Amino acid sequence: TSSSGGGSSSSGGSGVSTMATDRATPRNSHFLMNLPASAITFLDAFRGCLLPLHIAPQDRSGLTMPIVHCYGFTRDADDPEGDIAKQIEAVIGIRPDGLAVRIVRDVAPSKWQCCATFRVPLQLAFADDATTTTTTT
Numbered sequence: 001t002s003s004s005g006g007g008s009s010s011s012g013g014s015g016v017s018t019m020a021t022d023r024a025t026p027r028n029s030h031f032l033m034n035l036p037a038s039a040i041t042f043l044d045a046f047r048g049c050l051l052p053l054h055i056a057p058q059d060r061s062g063l064t065m066p067i068v069h070c071y072g073f074t075r076d077a078d079d080p081e082g083d084i085a086k087q088i089e090a091v092i093g094i095r096p097d098g099l100a101v102r103i104v105r106d107v108a109p110s111k112w113q114c115c116a117t118f119r120v121p122l123q124l125a126f127a128d129d130a131t132t133t134t135t136t137t
Contacts, residue, residue, distance in 0.1 A: 067117065070117075073112065073113055074111070074114055080112050099117075
């Protein structure tokens, strides 16, 4: 007996680009980026991730955006949470609303592992080549 119907395709990537294939997915998605040495550098993978949904700009405000849990390291003893927030902003170009950073543990003298949790900003998820989220310093 042979199976009928179209085959399924699978991408070996991070899953960020495939989340846009199901309109219900964004409101139910959590992305755990648990490689603290480099996870923050991959946050730009969310740039334009929801463009394939073809949602008109006036209809985007009602979306519940995916939640990201991203681990990272800091050596800033005075403000570890602020340093992680700055690292995120440097990569995606904006500071996400509702960004919460917590210290997970100290991993070495003057080095902490932190977890940042935030919803993917609309501006980032629907960014295209004509739209930039990068801030100038």
